[in-house]
Amino acid sequence: MARLRRDPFFVQAVRSTAAATLSYVVALRLSSEPVPLTAPLTALLVVQVTVYSTLTTSLRRVNSVVVGVLIAIAFSVLVGLSWWSLALIILASLVVGRFVKVEEFVPEVAISAMLVLGVTQVADTAWDRVLETLIGAVVGMLFNLLLVPPVWVDTAGESIDDLARRMRRLTLDVAEEFAGAPTVERAAARLYEARQLDDDVADVDAALRTAEDSLRFNPRVKEGLLHRIVLRTGLDTLEICAVVLRVLTRTLTDLAKQRAGEELLPRPVSLALQETARHTGDAFVSYAVLVTTPGSAAAEEAETRLAGDLRTARASRDRTAGLLLALALREPGHWQLYGAMLAEIDRVLDELAPEHRGRRLMEELDRHTRERRERRRRLVTRYGRRRRAGAERG
Incomplete structure (x- = not known):
């Protein structure tokens, strides 16, 4: 119930x-x-x-x-x-x-x-x-x-959290594929899963629009604009990461085609990549918790946890980069794919960074403030014109 x-x-x-x-x-x-x-x-x-x-x-x-x-x-x-x-x-x-x-x-x-x-x-x-x-x-x-309708922020928050956990599972699954010798069909199946994230993002977007509307004109809600911006920018970030994951699965598919049934990565490299994927997946979940957590104290704790996950993921990424560099020197024909893997990981970690989130929030708040000020200016101008027109007729 x-x-x-x-x-x-x-x-x-x-x-x-x-x-x-x-x-x-x-x-x-x-x-x-x-x-x-x-x-x-x-x-x-x-x-x-x-x-x-x-x-x-x-x-x-x-x-x-x-x-x-x-x-x-x-x-x-x-x-x-x-x-x-x-x-x-x-x-x-x-x-x-x-x-x-x-x-x-x-x-x-x-x-x-x-x-x-x-x-x-x-x-x-x-x-x-x-x-x-x-x-x-x-x-x-x-x-x-x-009888004011409920505020649907919790429902939207659950949707964002579910999306982050699905992205975490996909990240771990893709890292496991890099550790084995998947067929092209199997790698393409991972690509299809990544493409399905678009549908998941659309579902979360629908839930978020309902939550945003429930915050507007609701007497039970304080700082409704801030809540809307936090949720919206959070979903935008996860959507960008979903696109990057799709590109990562494309890289997996391309490498599987070139390897033709052989092991994609040596074991030391694959283990390092799996460790990076695990910490990156944890960062997805921590980011979702940060976005959907009410209260400044809880949000500060969630941000600290996210920062720790990102530090660990970056350290693991650096170890993976060193191993991939050595592998690329031995196999120069595949250096583009190895470099693409690192670039995709870097993009995800940059998007999830708290400082990046802070900039996005400030930009959105400034944009809403400018729009509100412009609407107020237009209303004042229109009202002044009507008063002048009425005075001239009188």
């Missing part, structure tokens, strides 16, 4: 059900219709998973629903429901939706019109349907404003 309470889909389902039921009860008292189903329908469309999405999308949703309801009412009065009238109502709804500027909710004009068309066959008056729509919209908006 505790896990379900942290699931946005489950929470949204419960909240939508409660809002729709409440709007139906209110509509039963205010509407003359015996079965005012338009009210819960509208509430379902309006209730959002976060306060920010409610405020930014509810007006467009209400507009789209009202327009769809009015179109359905007109068609039910004029022609009723048939296959050709259904085609006309869909076409009319999509065209009208473009003109009323509901943006991404144009399909909901047609959806609302189709759904309402069925229930309006028993309607005695069109205005009852409009009243039910407004009841559902008001109940849905008040539901999210009075």
Whole structure:
């Protein structure tokens, strides 16, 4: 049950059900219709998973629903429901939706019109349907404003932590392949796994967008901007590292092609590389803990742990570099691949460095501050122009 309470889909389902039921009860008292189903329908469309999405999308949703309801009412009065009238109502709804500027909710004009068309066959008056729509919209908006949705930072943090652990496992698996004599097909399978990290990043990005929206306009959250920037820059860093891992698996595949079934690296080199991979993988996890840890004391502890993992990884990387240099001198034909391996490891360690993270955070904070200052300047300028225009007319 505790896990379900942290699931946005489950929470949204419960909240939508409660809002729709409440709007139906209110509509039963205010509407003359015996079965005012338009009210819960509208509430379902309006209730959002976060306060920010409610405020930014509810007006467009209400507009789209009202327009769809009015179109359905007109068609039910004029022609009723048939296959050709259904085609006309869909076409009319999509065209009208473009003109009323509901943006991404144009399909909901047609959806609302189709759904309402069925229930309006028993309607005695069109205005009852409009009243039910407004009841559902008001109940849905008040539901999210009075019963503030949860903050989804923990859910997003778990997603980031899972992504870091998957990257750690892939790093260790790739290092093991360098220690053996994998076939080209097996090395290509690791490359495919690395490419799948793109899908994992996309899933985390979706969870993070929900978390960012839940922090906006939420009275229970302090320093919401800082939380959003910390999570977003953390995911950006892991995404860059995922790209580097994909390049590393490409190097593995290329080396497997050149070795043609032979051992890829001598044992001393492969052991050093495995040690570097282990510490780098630990740094992935420590970085995720740092990004998702609330509280300054816990964050400081996580940053200390990350710095220690990076120091150990760099020391191991230096030992690996010395062994690879000696190997490249003996096998000059493969020096590009050996150098690429080191460059990829260096890129990951640089991206995870706390000082690099600090610079990213400051840059993002400065950018948001500049954007906020520019928006305020535009509002003041616009307000001044209106005042001057009003004074000239007066």
